[in-house]
Amino acid sequence: xxxxxxxxxxxxxxxxxxxxxxxxxALFFSACDSGTxxxxxPITIAAFSETPANPAAPATPTxxxxxxxxxxxxxxxxxxxxxxxxxxxxxxxxxxPxxxxxxxxxxxxPxxxxxxxxxxxxPxxxxxxxxxxxxxxxxxxxxxxxxxxxxxTALGGKNxxxxxxxxxxxxxxxxxxLGGSNLTNLYTGVAASLSGDIDLDLSACTGNTIACxxxxxxxxxxxRFIAITLGEDVKTLxxxxxxxxxxxxxxxxRRIHAPGVTRIGxxxxxxxxxxxxxxxxxxxxxxxxxxxxxxxxxxxSFPLVTTVALNAFNTCASLQTVSLPKAVxxxxxxxxxxPALTSLTLGPTIPSFGDAPFGTIAGDPxxxxxxxxxxxxxxxxxxxxxxVWGRTNITIKFxx
Numbered sequence: 001x002x003x004x005x006x007x008x009x010x011x012x013x014x015x016x017x018x019x020x021x022x023x024x025x026a027l028f029f030s031a032c033d034s035g036t037x038x039x040x041x042p043i044t045i046a047a048f049s050e051t052p053a054n055p056a057a058p059a060t061p062t063x064x065x066x067x068x069x070x071x072x073x074x075x076x077x078x079x080x081x082x083x084x085x086x087x088x089x090x091x092x093x094x095x096x097p098x099x100x101x102x103x104x105x106x107x108x109x110p111x112x113x114x115x116x117x118x119x120x121x122x123p124x125x126x127x128x129x130x131x132x133x134x135x136x137x138x139x140x141x142x143x144x145x146x147x148x149x150x151x152x153t154a155l156g157g158k159n160x161x162x163x164x165x166x167x168x169x170x171x172x173x174x175x176x177x178l179g180g181s182n183l184t185n186l187y188t189g190v191a192a193s194l195s196g197d198i199d200l201d202l203s204a205c206t207g208n209t210i211a212c213x214x215x216x217x218x219x220x221x222x223x224r225f226i227a228i229t230l231g232e233d234v235k236t237l238x239x240x241x242x243x244x245x246x247x248x249x250x251x252x253x254r255r256i257h258a259p260g261v262t263r264i265g266x267x268x269x270x271x272x273x274x275x276x277x278x279x280x281x282x283x284x285x286x287x288x289x290x291x292x293x294x295x296x297x298x299x300x301s302f303p304l305v306t307t308v309a310l311n312a313f314n315t316c317a318s319l320q321t322v323s324l325p326k327a328v329x330x331x332x333x334x335x336x337x338x339p340a341l342t343s344l345t346l347g348p349t350i351p352s353f354g355d356a357p358f359g360t361i362a363g364d365p366x367x368x369x370x371x372x373x374x375x376x377x378x379x380x381x382x383x384x385x386x387x388v389w390g391r392t393n394i395t396i397k398f399x400x
Contacts, residue, residue: 132163133170140177140206147176147189155193162196168226170199178207178234183246184214191221197252198224203231211238211246211265222250226274232260239266239287247272258283264290266309286312288331294319298340302326308334310354327351336390337361345371350383358390367395374400 090096103109138150151171163169171190176182190198210230228247237246237258245268247253255277256269266287269275273295285307291297292314300313301323310331313319319338324330325347332354335341341358358368372380377400389396 131158132167133172135172135174137174138176140175142176142182142185144185144189147185148193151189151193160194164196168197168199169194170201172201172204174204176202176205178202178205178210181213182207183210184212184217187212187217187221187225191224196224197226199227200225201229202234203229205231206233208233209236209238210234211240212244212248213240215240215244219249219251223252225250226252227255228253228257230256230258230261234258234260236263237261237265237268239268245270245287245290263287266290267292269294285309288312289314291316310334311336313338314359321345324351330354330357332356333359335359339366341368342366343369343371346380348373348376350376350380353384353387353389356388356390358394358396360390366393367397369397369399371399376400 134151134154136150136154139146142150171194173186176186178186190200239245245265247256247269248267249271250269251271252274253269253272254274256275257279259279259281261280262282262284264280264283264286267289268287268291269278270289270292271294272291273293275291275294275297278291278297278300280302282304283302284304286302286305286309288309289311290309291300292311293316294313295315295317297316298318299321300319303323304326305324306326306328308324308327308330310333312331312334313322314333314335315337316335317337318340319335320340321343322335322341323345325345326349327346328349328351330351330353334354334357335344336356336359338358370380377398380398384396
């Protein structure tokens with residue numbers, strides 16, 4: 001039974017594994033029924049696939065469901081994005097940018113600046129113009145406390161520090177009466193309130209006669225003032241006592257301007273060793289030792305002074321020229337120890353001279369020319385033909 005029976009699967013027929021298993025089982029039992037050993041017939045097994053024999057046709061692409069792009073193809077543009085603008089063509093009238101010249105190998109590249117030394121502080125920012133200028137209104141009879149308070153108000157929180165080398169605070173005081181002890185209090189108050197040098201402008205202050213009333217005013221206060229300007233109201237710079245004048249021993253004072261002063265009292269500028277410029281256009285008299293020991297002053301001119309007292313310019317070592325066209329009286333030793341003096345100008349009135357007006361202290365020989373108005377030379381020579389001018393090694397000659 002079933003002898004020579006075989007089951008064939010034609011080549012190219014798609015078959016699943018389950019079908020092949022069933023065929024094998026059927027052949028096995030058929031052989032058993034015939035009493036023969038099961039000899040598997042030749043079987044051709046076709047390759048199979050899980051793909052259905054008749055797969056469905058792919059869906060037709062639509063704008064909502066477009067067909068997928070093949071691998072490696074560029075992505076289609078997004079219909080929701082606007083198309084890119086077409087670039088404007090180049091203007092043929094505008095030349096293309098030039099190609100930079102290559103660097104010259106013989107010119108070294110600029111050096112890289114050295115890094116800042118962290119131990120060297122950066123330069124300080126300069127203060128704005130006018131920073132060190134103060135205008136200080138105050139009551140006419142302000143005392144020391146009032147003066148300090150007024151300066152503090154004028155500062156307005158500004159740092160009263162030293163302005164530095166070659167600079168100074170310019171302090172303009174308004175309204176103070178400089179008479180009595182007020183000038184001394186002002187010196188003390190200003191020096192205590194500010195650091196560094198001070199240029200003191202008192203042109204808006206009052207007071208006919210002023211003096212330094214404190215003979216014990218410490219030198220550190222006097223040395224703070226390098227320039228002083230007085231107003232038209234001040235007429236007299238008075239002495240307070242022997243060897244004490246309004247600006248006595250202000251050893252760093254370089255300039256004084258006093259347009260209203262008519263009388264410069266005794267010792268007013270004694271030992272003002274730095275004084276270079278003194279302007280007194282209306283001064284009429286100079287007291288005893290008024291400019292004694294003003295070592296740096298080189299020239300003085302007093303167009304209205306009539307009286308020059310004893311020792312007025314004693315020991316003015318740098319003094320070279322003096323002009324006193326209105327002088328009628330010049331005291332003894334007025335120009336003692338003035339080794340640089342070479343010129344004295346006098347007026348038409350022949351003045352009287354005190355004893356040894358050019359001093360008796362020995363020094364280097366020098367010649368002093370006394371210049372007088374035209375036609376007055378003979379009168380002067382006659383008046384002083386027997387005058388003892390002082391040391392024997394001095395020569396006096398007149399010129400007109």
